[in-house]
Amino acid sequence: MMTLYFSPGACSLASHIGLEEAGAPYELKPILLAKGQQRTEDYLKINPRGKVPALSVDGKILVENTAILTYLGRRFPEKRLMPMDPAEEARCIGTMCWFSSVVHPSYQRFHRPERFAESEAAHAGVKENGRKLFWANLQEIDSMMQANDWVMGPEFTAVDPYALVFYGWGERSGFPMKELSAYTAWQERMMKRPTVKKSVESEQKTAT
Numbered sequence: 574m575m576t577l578y579f580s581p582g583a584c585s586l587a588s589h590i591g592l593e594e595a596g597a598p599y600e601l602k603p604i605l606l607a608k609g610q611q612r613t614e615d616y617l618k619i620n621p622r623g624k625v626p627a628l629s630v631d632g633k634i635l636v637e638n639t640a641i642l643t644y645l646g647r648r649f650p651e652k653r654l655m656p657m658d659p660a661e662e663a664r665c666i667g668t669m670c671w672f673s674s675v676v677h678p679s680y681q682r683f684h685r686p687e688r689f690a691e692s693e694a695a696h697a698g699v700k701e702n703g704r705k706l707f708w709a710n711l712q713e714i715d716s717m718m719q720a721n722d723w724v725m726g727p728e729f730t731a732v733d734p735y736a737l738v739f740y741g742w743g744e745r746s747g748f749p750m751k752e753l754s755a756y757t758a759w760q761e762r763m764m765k766r767p768t769v770k771k772s773v774e775s776e777q778k779t780a781t
């Protein structure tokens with residue numbers, strides 16, 4: 574049995590959708606970031622870094638969306654979450670690494686400037702820098718979707734659930750997401766997938 578530790582609306586949504594797409598049984602354990610549950614003694618035993626997602630697979634803990642989604646792709650090859658061709662697989666992993674190491678931190682700068690500068694006087698500057706960087710990253714994701722239905726090309730891959738996280742954060746934070754026409758059309762396509770709809774609705778119902 575697999576158990577996903579997640580927080581509603583956090584980047585763990587990517588792994589949550591990945592599990593739905595994999596079609597294997599799993600259970601959900603909410604770790605409410607708004608209540609600081611990522612820092613409880615019990616959760617720090619699961620992920621000592623105090624972050625979601627974490628996926629327990631028969632007692633072994635996997636962390637990082639890129640790793641979890643790659644694992645699901647390899648474990649359930651028939652679901653075609655990751656391409657079989659090694660170079661295409663590497664392209665997917667490369668894009669998820671960019672999401673994790675560039676796109677996500679740009680949002681954090683905007684959302685949590687205090688984590689990047691101790692001096693309060695510097696927070697407004699860090700926030701503004703994060704806003705610009707995050708918006709530029711959203712525009713780059715939009716450009717990746719101009720030619721195809723899905724992020725990596727004509728086929729849905731594990732990269733798609735990850736890209737949905739940033740669309741949601743953009744909307745929630747008041748970015749003009751509708752200006753990104755390809756990203757917006759893709760988001761509507763994503764929401765028509767039963768797996769995506771189910772994961773998003775189940776997170777919305779989880780009390781925060």
Ligand SMILES: N[C@@H](CCC(=O)N[C@@H](CS)C(=O)NCC(=O)O)C(=O)O
Binds near residue numbers: 623624
């Ligand atoms: N690169 C990691 C990022 C994990 C991460 O930063 N998760 C955030 C939620 S989006 C978190 O748990 N934050 C809690 C905290 O920093 O206290 C991944 O993709 O899994």
